[in-house]
Amino acid sequence: MVDDVFDEVGLKVEDLHASYGAVEVLRGLDFEVAAKGVSVILGANGAGKTTTLRAICNMCNTSGKVTLGDDDITRTGTAEIVRKGVAHVPQGRGTFPELSVLDNLMIGAYTRKDKEVKDDVDRWFEIFPRLSERSDQLAGSLSGGEQQMLAVARALMCRPRLLLLDEPSLGLAPLIIEDLFERFTTLNKETGLTMLVVEQNANLALDMADYGYVIESGEITLSGSAEKLKNDPAVQEAYLGA
């Protein structure tokens, strides 16, 4: 169990275990994400980063406890968790390659019943003009960077409380990654959206985040403010190439 380190907790994970068949990938994680804050989970390939996000959304066999705000979502189905305001940009981006860009945004708003969906589409087209130009094209025909923009816009179409990002930098050119992370920061500052980012690119992730965790072989080995992690010798050696 962790002490409550934040004034207001957006997401609280206690003793989270997850396994694929006989292989246990997560061995009892405890961590929190501050409401309106950005937290990052750092880790090498195979450490269990992706599984952590999947476990939060109940997409694999889990035990433990996951609380969203005051809501226990441990046994809630994936689609219901999305309806409660958790948007997840999974590895591989989670877009629908055989649907048009516009349809991808519309399906992102599937859980909404209000009349402002069209306004939100226009807003995202304004923020990402490239998507607007390609509105009728199939999402599969977009470049990697454009697809990641679409994935983020699609996730935000449901007006989430919590955004889960699974290695948003994967497979993108450095300039595009920088632009993308700048947008995440702006988004967090302007809307107060709570974010949990899983990354290998520790430099960028720690610049954006205010709190961080390091995960190794399914266990959290280190945690602290982003500042503290950046100056930690072990983190510097393992993830910052210092």
Added chain:
Amino acid sequence: MAVATPETRLQSRVLATVTVSFAMDYVLLLQRIFDALFNSAIYSSLALALVIIFRSTGLLNFAQGEMATFTAYIAFVLLSGPQPRLTGGGLAGLIPGVPFSIPLAIIGAVVCGMAAGAATERALIRPLGGASDLALVNITIGLLLATNSLMAQWWGTGPRFFPSIFPTGAGQHFVILGARLRYSTVGVWAILLSVLVLLVLLLRHTRAGLAFRAVSISPSNAELVGVRVGPTLMYGWALASGFGALAACLSANSVLLEPSMMLRVLVYAFAAATLGGLDSPKGALVGGLIIGLSQTLIPAYVPFIGFELSVLPALLAMVVILLIRPAGLYGTKRIERV
């Protein structure tokens, strides 16, 4: 000036005969095409049912034909009047016969078929979500056998007359270039195409349609935007079974209603769906046309293939097309990044 010798007279007579026989062949060809069109529409409908389920659930539903036949029996019961002539045995006796007009009975059968399709997904497919595709296919084969036996138990195996929704008597046809195009052929195509247009509108312009397309592409990603995958698949099974019910009710008049009447049709529909590309509704339509036409035309023009072997050329055509285009004519080629 040529003198008409006996020889040239003979030549011109032969020429005339050949010309006449060609002219007759032309009308006959058109006639054969018109005749084949009816079956083509039926194959296309059932192929569409297979495609809808394959696209969404990734599963070939071998029970599609028997489920469709069952709905034709339901239409039959609905049509049988207050004193059911056909109660057969068992539970069927409990179904009250109501004097329904044919279109109403078919609509009733389609609605029952859709409910049965949805129930099948909910009761037999969804609980086994973790099982392999092969296991699920085996379940549908089991369902085929079970439904077939159930129908034999309730209504007997003997063929029964099923009325046609279209006028089918002598003279109920258009004459186009000397060939007869039956009203029933025009009718069955009109119904197939209008239902298909409805389906496309549903998929393209409704929220449920968008969700259905998303689930077809990736169930796990669909779940991540809040789409409930189970109910969406159920909706797909209902749509598919509706198409199957239409196919059975529209063809029961020409093949006679009996428990195994859709078994052959199912084989052709499988061929049509595979030929067109298993995930393409357009492919199902075109595939049904190709199978229907080649089934009639090839035995007619290739003497050593009798009508008993009519399925052979269609299947050969399928093999050849699949060798050239493994995904079928309109199927989606899935590119996987490794």
